[in-house]
Amino acid sequence: MDCILCGKCMEVCPLLRATSREELSPRSKMLLGTMEGEDPARLASLCLGCGRCREKCPQGVDVPAEVARLRAEHPDFHAWLWKTWLTRARELWPSTGLVSKLIPSRFQPEKLGPMLKMLDDVRSGPGVAPFVTVTEFGDALRGEPVMLFAGCTASHARKRWLRVSKELLSGLGAVLLPSRFECCGGSLRLAGCPDDADRLCERNVNAWRDNGRPTIVTPCASCLHSLRAYPERMFEDELEAEQWAGSLLALSSALHDCRYELSDVRPVSIGYHKPCHVVGRDADAALVEAMLGREPDARTVTECCGFGGLMRLADPGPADQAGSECARALSEAELVLTGCSACAARLPSVLPEDTAAGHWLDVIGV
Numbered sequence: 001m002d003c004i005l006c007g008k009c010m011e012v013c014p015l016l017r018a019t020s021r022e023e024l025s026p027r028s029k030m031l032l033g034t035m036e037g038e039d040p041a042r043l044a045s046l047c048l049g050c051g052r053c054r055e056k057c058p059q060g061v062d063v064p065a066e067v068a069r070l071r072a073e074h075p076d077f078h079a080w081l082w083k084t085w086l087t088r089a090r091e092l093w094p095s096t097g098l099v100s101k102l103i104p105s106r107f108q109p110e111k112l113g114p115m116l117k118m119l120d121d122v123r124s125g126p127g128v129a130p131f132v133t134v135t136e137f138g139d140a141l142r143g144e145p146v147m148l149f150a151g152c153t154a155s156h157a158r159k160r161w162l163r164v165s166k167e168l169l170s171g172l173g174a175v176l177l178p179s180r181f182e183c184c185g186g187s188l189r190l191a192g193c194p195d196d197a198d199r200l201c202e203r204n205v206n207a208w209r210d211n212g213r214p215t216i217v218t219p220c221a222s223c224l225h226s227l228r229a230y231p232e233r234m235f236e237d238e239l240e241a242e243q244w245a246g247s248l249l250a251l252s253s254a255l256h257d258c259r260y261e262l263s264d265v266r267p268v269s270i271g272y273h274k275p276c277h278v279v280g281r282d283a284d285a286a287l288v289e290a291m292l293g294r295e296p297d298a299r300t301v302t303e304c305c306g307f308g309g310l311m312r313l314a315d316p317g318p319a320d321q322a323g324s325e326c327a328r329a330l331s332e333a334e335l336v337l338t339g340c341s342a343c344a345a346r347l348p349s350v351l352p353e354d355t356a357a358g359h360w361l362d363v364i365g366v
């Protein structure tokens with residue numbers, strides 16, 4: 001579909017809203033090829049990949065995919081670093097997490113600093129003792145063979161999420177199958193590394209086939225979004241593609257029917273951050289409400305945390321401006337919960353020091 005320059009996407013772009021720089025808008029990105037004197041590679045790198053413009057576009061234009069295409073045509077050091085960071089997470093994240101603890105931030109390599117900080121934040125957790133107990137499990141997955149798609153953060157940095165996810169699935173009565181999944185590939189695709197992303201998709205689809213195409217449950221909203229967006233060419237035929245789509249489930253959805261009890265040590269005001277990649281019903285928001293027994297005290301609706309993937313390396317300034325808007329919306333909260341691994345890693349850098357942040361898995365005691 002062609003961009004007709006209608007500008008509808010301008011209403012939702014968090015970069016444009018935070019910076020008022022029109023050259024960062026999705027519409028401008030669609031004009032890149034025709035803008036004289038502009039460096040397409042530089043402008044292409046300035047996108048958070050949030051996908052809000054895609055959802056708003058009446059023409060069905062996929063601006064982040066266009067950005068990814070431009071990034072692939074103009075590979076640079078940042079893309080290489082991001083790709084290495086993600087494709088070698090298993091080896092790099094545990095050791096670099098230690099580096100971030102041992103080396104003072106002012107001596108850390110400039111480009112790695114924000115990534116090391118995020119890793120450190122997510123490894124340490126929100127610093128809030130778990131205060132939610134599941135007192136009664138529902139029957140959403142009873143007796144059902146299930147594969148857990150934990151995501152890179154839970155697998156390599158925040159192992160508690162992995163443990164809690166498994167415990168919750170066991171409580172729900174699911175039959176947990178071995179899950180030899182790799183990274184979902186979403187961030188790599190947005191960063192302009194389509195071949196690497198395809199390779200990961202292929203391995204994940206094969207792991208699912210090898211287990212007889214069961215339900216795949218994930219606690220991460222962005223992984224879920226990425227798994228849902230796997231290209232049709234990854235599948236044998238239309239039927240298998242439909243089967244894949246039908247097999248994907250948010251862990252939060254399976255937990256809506258449970259009963260919860262809160263301990264007295266819970267923070268007084270609790271906020272919820274909605275990840276950009278949630279389209280339609282927000283199962284994580286519904287779960288947080290079910291756990292609290294009420295609405296959160298503060299919440300984001302359109303504000304992006306500014307995680308930004310590759311952009312955090314290429315030009316963190318505008319991403320940080322977007323993050324400040326998110327912090328303002330959540331200023332009433334003592335603790336902010338979310339359902340996305342990347343947002344959970346990013347939020348501690350965005351929020352004031354005395355505001356804790358984490359995935360909702362962090363507050364469930366098992």
Ligand code: SF4
Nearest residue numbers: 003004006007009057
């Ligand atoms: S990308 Fe879509 S919404 Fe944005 S200007 Fe083009 S046609 Fe309009």
Ligand code: SF4
Nearest residue numbers: 013047048050051053
């Ligand atoms: S993906 Fe997000 S940050 Fe990038 S142009 Fe679209 S709305 Fe703006």
